[in-house]
Amino acid sequence: MANDALQSTLRGEEENGYAAWEHDPMGTGDLLGGKRQLRGWDVSKAAKHFKDLEDSVKELFQGTVSDELPWIS
Secondary structure, three states, X not given: OOHHHHHHHHHHHHHHHHHHHHHOOOOOOHHHHHHHHHOOOOHHHHHHHOXXXXXXXXXXXXXXXXXXXXXXX
């Protein structure tokens, strides 16, 4: 891979990949939430996969961040 292509790839990964999580740690914002939608995710899929989770976790998968998530004290 040429150096220019490598630098472009690294920049893209930082801006649209891991750096996005620093600003949106729950992944519910426009960028990360939008990526999820582009991949075909919708809240109806959450219903069958996450039926036994706590309500605050279910809400997270619907894009709402709660102060009552089990791993946040």
